[in-house]
Amino acid sequence: MKNTKDLQKNIVGITIGIKFARSFRVPDISGDIIDNILYSKETPFGAKFFPKVQENSNREKTIFNPETSDYLRINTDDLILGINIDDDFQKRFDWLKNDVLNYLRNVLFHKYQIKNVRRIGIIFSHKISKNKKLNEAISLLTNNKLTGVNNIDISFSKKNPVRESLYRKGVNDYKNTIYNFNEMKETLLTTLDYQYYFEPIIEDLRECFVEKILNDAKNFLENDYYLWLSQYEDK
Secondary structure (H helix, E strand, O other): OOOHHHHHOOEEEEEEEEEEOOOOHHHHHHHHHHHHHHHOOOOOOOOOOOOEEEEOOOOOEEEEOOOOOOEEEEOOOEEEEEEEOOOOHHHHHHHHHHHHHHHHHHHHHHHOOOOOEEEEEEEEEEEEEOOOHHHHHHHHHOOOOOOOOOOOEEEEEEEEEOOHHHOOOOOOOEEEEEEEEEEOOOEEEEEEEEEEEEEEEEOOHHHOOHHHHHHHHHHHHHHHHHHHHHHHHOO
């Protein structure tokens, strides 16, 4: 059975998403927002980090690096940041939790009055070796009517309440974990999507205890997700 450090070496990307109440004002000021991300003194990124900019038909702006696959996109509902991992998981995770999130909450969201946070999520993406267990699951599900299938794509989720003592009292916050398995030609892409929902929503990102959410997501990854993912990895 693989240990946590071994499985962490299979992480190929981290995605952080912040969902806020829909604001049609955001596309109108997205040029200023992008300028701040690329050129301000406070930014942890910069123009070399994201050398390319594009906008789609829905006015969603994306800044990205075609060499590293890192990207950040912002629209009326979300800010989503995707970071490539190359055997440096802990270093990149700490940078995201400390430098990046501090910049987002204390500079970007505050300066441009992006308010009413609904959800914070973090996705850990892995590439692991394929084996017969997914095929065996399909065979079991179909009572052995289908065997040797290809292009398996499985997704499921689990909703969990949040203990009030750990977060904030008198609310209906909850956590949702989404699990995805996508069979590729040579490998299996597995993702853990750990989401925290605020009910009611929180106006200011600075009040959203984002470090705790990310720490809890990492603890869940290591102490829950890896317990059974490591068993899948056992041939």
